[in-house]
Amino acid sequence: MEMFDLLAQRARVTPDRPALEDLDSGECYDYRQLNEHASRLAAAAREHWGLQEGDRLAYLGHSRAEFFAMLFGCAKAGLILVPLNWRLAEPELEVLLDDCDPRALIFGGEFAEVAASLGNRWVTMTLVALDGAAAGQRDYHLDLAASTPDFRPHAEKSPDTPWYLLYTSGTTGRPKGVIQTFRMMLANHLNIGLAVNLTSDDVLLNVLPLFHTAGINLYSSAVLLVGGCVLVSRSFDPNQALQVLQGRATIFFGVPAVYQALLDHPEFDGERLKRVRSWGCGGAPLSLPVAKRYADAGIRIRTGMGMTETGPTVFLLDEALVLDKIGSVGRPQLLTEVRIVDRNGNDVADGEPGELLIRGPNVTPGYWNRPDATxxxxxxxxxxxxxxxxxxxxxxxxxxxxxxxxxxxxxxxxVYPAEVEQVLEQHPAIAEVAVVGMPDERWGEVGKAYFGLKSDFPAPEEDELRAFCRARLAGYKVPKAFQVLAALPRNALGKVIKQELRDDAARN
Structure with missing residues (x-):
C-alpha cells in the first residue's frame, strides 16, 4: 500500500459537495476548492517559503478551516505539519520549536506578537501571516494566490512517512512529538467511521482544538475522507454549539467538560437535539451523573478511549450498551488488538486489572527525535x-x-484514584474531583482529594466526606485529606493535570 493523495481523490469523486465551513469567518469550501487551496499551499511552501520535502511547517493559531488545507497540503508536498498548542507560554513553545526545528511558521493574527518574538530567535524560520503580514513576513493568502497549484498525483510514499507531529501535553515531563502517518489516519477512519456509520451526508460540529488528535481525527479527518462536511468552530462556545447541534449537525464528539457545559446551559433541551444521531465522548472519563442526565434526556453518549499514539481510536462503546455499561469505553475496534498484562508482562484473567497494551496499524511508529522514548x-x-x-x-x-x-x-x-473519584462525584456538593497519592509515614502513601463545589453548596466538612467514602469504599481507599479548589488544573482537552496536584500534596 502506497500513500496517495486522499484529498485529490475525494475532490474527483465529489467535487461540489460541501467540505468545510468556518463558523466564525463564514468561509466555506467544497472539495474542489479545498483541494485547490491545499495544492496552492504545497506550491507556496516550495516557491515562497523555502521548504523542501521532509521539512517541518508549524502552525500557531486557533481552529479555522484553513488548517485542513495546511494538513493535506503538507501531504502533497511531503512536508510535516506541526500544530502548536496556542495555550502554551512562549518558553514552552520554544521547547517544541527546539525539538522539531520548523523551516516556516504560519500564524493567526491573534498570535502575531508571539510569532514575531519566536522569529527573532529562529532567524531561518520564515514567518507566514494568515491575517496581514508585517515587514519581513510573508502574506499567506498573497503567496497562495501567486503560486501555481500542481494537481498531478504526488510521488508515492510509504504509508509510514511522517505526515504531522502532535506534541503530548507534557504534564508528566518533557513533551514528545508523536509521529502521525497516512496509515494511522486511514486506520482511524476505518475504526471510527465504521463504528458510527459515517456517510457523505453527515455534518460534524468540531469544537475541539486542532493541536490535539481529537480535534483532527474525531471525527474531522474521517468525515472528510468519506465526503461529509465539517463545521469548524474557533473555540467552544455553548451558545453557538447548541444552535448548530439543534439545526445542522448530525454527529458530535466532545470531552466531558464540553458535555457538562452544554448540560448546564439554560437552553439545553434533549428534545431539540434529536437531529444529532451520534454522540461521542473521550479524552477523560465521563462522570456517571452526567451520563445518566443525558440518558434521561434521550441522548446516549458513546464513550471511547484512544491516545495520540494510536491515531486515536482504540475503543468505542456500542450504542445499545450505553445504559447497561456506563463507565465502559467499549470493545476494541476493527483494526486494533489489545492485551491486559501484569507487571511481569503476563496476560491477566478476565476482570483483573493490568496495564493496557495496544497493537495495530493505528499505532505510531514512534516519537520525533526520541528513540529512547520510542x-x-x-x-x-x-x-x-x-x-x-x-x-x-x-x-x-x-x-x-x-x-x-x-x-x-x-x-x-x-488504590486506583479513579474509583475513589467516582464515589466522591456522587456527593451532592461536589462538582469535580481529583484524587492523588501523597507520602505518609505510617501507610507509605495515602489519598488526598481535591474538589470543586457546585454553585450554592457550602463546603462539606472533612469528617462528612470521610464518612461518605467509608460507607462506599474499603477503609484504605478513603482519602486522608480533602481540599477545596476554585477549579482543578486542566490541559486543553479537559484532562486534570494530576502532577500539579501531586506536587502540591507533597509540599503540604
Missing part, C-alpha cells in the same frame, strides 16, 4: 504500552481503571 513505549512485537490500567468484563467490554502512574500503594494495597 523504545520504552513500543516494545516486543510492536505492542504499545499505554500506561493505562484497564480491565475487561465477561462481555468483552473494557474499563479504564486509572493511569498506571496514578495508582498508589497504601498499607500494601493498590
Amino acid at each position: 523504545a520504552e513505549a513500543i516494545r516486543e512485537d510492536g505492542w504499545l504500552h499505554s500506561g493505562d490500567v484497564a480491565r475487561c468484563d465477561e462481555d468483552g467490554c473494557y474499563y479504564i481503571v486509572d493511569r498506571w502512574k496514578d495508582m498508589y500503594i497504601s498499607g500494601g494495597e493498590n
Whole structure:
C-alpha cells in the first residue's frame, strides 16, 4: 500500500459537495476548492517559503478551516505539519520549536506578537501571516494566490512517512512529538467511521482544538475522507454549539467538560437535539451523573478511549450498551488488538486489572527525535504500552481503571484514584474531583482529594466526606485529606493535570 493523495481523490469523486465551513469567518469550501487551496499551499511552501520535502511547517493559531488545507497540503508536498498548542507560554513553545526545528511558521493574527518574538530567535524560520503580514513576513493568502497549484498525483510514499507531529501535553515531563502517518489516519477512519456509520451526508460540529488528535481525527479527518462536511468552530462556545447541534449537525464528539457545559446551559433541551444521531465522548472519563442526565434526556453518549499514539481510536462503546455499561469505553475496534498484562508482562484473567497494551496499524511508529522514548513505549512485537490500567468484563467490554502512574500503594494495597473519584462525584456538593497519592509515614502513601463545589453548596466538612467514602469504599481507599479548589488544573482537552496536584500534596 502506497500513500496517495486522499484529498485529490475525494475532490474527483465529489467535487461540489460541501467540505468545510468556518463558523466564525463564514468561509466555506467544497472539495474542489479545498483541494485547490491545499495544492496552492504545497506550491507556496516550495516557491515562497523555502521548504523542501521532509521539512517541518508549524502552525500557531486557533481552529479555522484553513488548517485542513495546511494538513493535506503538507501531504502533497511531503512536508510535516506541526500544530502548536496556542495555550502554551512562549518558553514552552520554544521547547517544541527546539525539538522539531520548523523551516516556516504560519500564524493567526491573534498570535502575531508571539510569532514575531519566536522569529527573532529562529532567524531561518520564515514567518507566514494568515491575517496581514508585517515587514519581513510573508502574506499567506498573497503567496497562495501567486503560486501555481500542481494537481498531478504526488510521488508515492510509504504509508509510514511522517505526515504531522502532535506534541503530548507534557504534564508528566518533557513533551514528545508523536509521529502521525497516512496509515494511522486511514486506520482511524476505518475504526471510527465504521463504528458510527459515517456517510457523505453527515455534518460534524468540531469544537475541539486542532493541536490535539481529537480535534483532527474525531471525527474531522474521517468525515472528510468519506465526503461529509465539517463545521469548524474557533473555540467552544455553548451558545453557538447548541444552535448548530439543534439545526445542522448530525454527529458530535466532545470531552466531558464540553458535555457538562452544554448540560448546564439554560437552553439545553434533549428534545431539540434529536437531529444529532451520534454522540461521542473521550479524552477523560465521563462522570456517571452526567451520563445518566443525558440518558434521561434521550441522548446516549458513546464513550471511547484512544491516545495520540494510536491515531486515536482504540475503543468505542456500542450504542445499545450505553445504559447497561456506563463507565465502559467499549470493545476494541476493527483494526486494533489489545492485551491486559501484569507487571511481569503476563496476560491477566478476565476482570483483573493490568496495564493496557495496544497493537495495530493505528499505532505510531514512534516519537520525533526520541528513540529512547520510542523504545520504552513500543516494545516486543510492536505492542504499545499505554500506561493505562484497564480491565475487561465477561462481555468483552473494557474499563479504564486509572493511569498506571496514578495508582498508589497504601498499607500494601493498590488504590486506583479513579474509583475513589467516582464515589466522591456522587456527593451532592461536589462538582469535580481529583484524587492523588501523597507520602505518609505510617501507610507509605495515602489519598488526598481535591474538589470543586457546585454553585450554592457550602463546603462539606472533612469528617462528612470521610464518612461518605467509608460507607462506599474499603477503609484504605478513603482519602486522608480533602481540599477545596476554585477549579482543578486542566490541559486543553479537559484532562486534570494530576502532577500539579501531586506536587502540591507533597509540599503540604
